[in-house]
Amino acid sequence: MRWWSGLRRRLRVAREIYEGMFVAPYRSQIYREYLEQRDLFLLAGFSDLLGAPNPVAFYTLELYPELIEQFHRWHLRMGMEHSPQGGFRCC
């Protein structure tokens, strides 16, 4: 059965080369896009915290418990060690 495991190994290498060439850049692009859209959602739902008027601020307040963790990751990603003044007080 040596020919079988040899074939399997070669197939795996081929797949890794393919993923490295085509899927990996695509994957990071999707991830960036995903993070960007998540940040945009935070901005749309909580723009009042950054000083921009938000007519539904009172109603999005109920989403606050679900999003506080995400806000924390956002400001870390933006290079701020602590949550910015006036924003979510996550840390």
Add this chain to the structure above:
Amino acid sequence: MLLAREVLFFGGKGGVGKTTLASAFALLAAERGQRTLLVSTDPAHSTGDILELAVGPEPREVLSRLWAMEIDPVQEADRYIADVKARIADTTPPRLMAEVERQIDIARVSPGAEEAALFDRFTRIMEEAGDRYDRLIFDTAPLGHTLRLLSLPEQMATWISGLIGRRKKVNALGRMWRRVAGAAAGDGAPPHDRVLAALEQRKARFERARAVLTDARRSAFVLVATPERLPLLEAEKAVGTLDRYGIPVGAVFLNRVLPDDVTGEFLERRRERESRYLDQAAATFSGHTVHHVPLQETDVHGLAALRRIVACLHESERASLS
């Protein structure tokens, strides 16, 4: 026939007798066997004073089949804030609780919070139309406030829809990312998105309120004015605004019209002036039924006085049918 609708709004300039007419209609509906809820959305409540019964921020059966409540925006906002705080305890580490609560308290005192809370309660009450209550009768704040309140379902639903669209995009990208990343994205199925669920629930509620508001078979706005210049002008403007929001106007009530049998030189002169306003109102509101309610000898408060108004309503109903 106005009382065939499940939901009636009474609005007009301050002091024209909105509360009196709304209470009289509620009494009439209850006496005809409908389970009726009379709701005051005016921050300066006077429903309890007119009925001469204790009315609070929760519905209370004040007479047989007649419930009454005065929405308290302060209490509604406090309740909502308390609810958010209770839920936050599940997702926030204990050491952050104080800071997070501070942030929520800031939102509580922000401008618009109480209006939003009032509107929230309003949409919840609208859900009970035809369910817990056969008739909902709203005694509203002076027109400007009320028109704004009634325009909110459309505006708010539009904003929430925008947020829902964004949220769905985020979720779609999240799914794509999990597909291409496989194990790197973490484990298995995406968690149930409680953010999206909360947004959709809210949007659905706003849209249901709007659907009832704009359905001429289910609801109507009753404009109240006195035969005087400013109340009539305000009512005329309101007709235009209500049209724009697609809210049907059911009737116009001219309150405190001088009765035919009163005489005297002074009153004759007043009547002359008044008849011009009555003609003008008939022309302005030609597309609507205009009812007259005569001026009473005494102030209207207490059930006995209110029943006299109910009798007038009976009469004008008969007149408009014949």
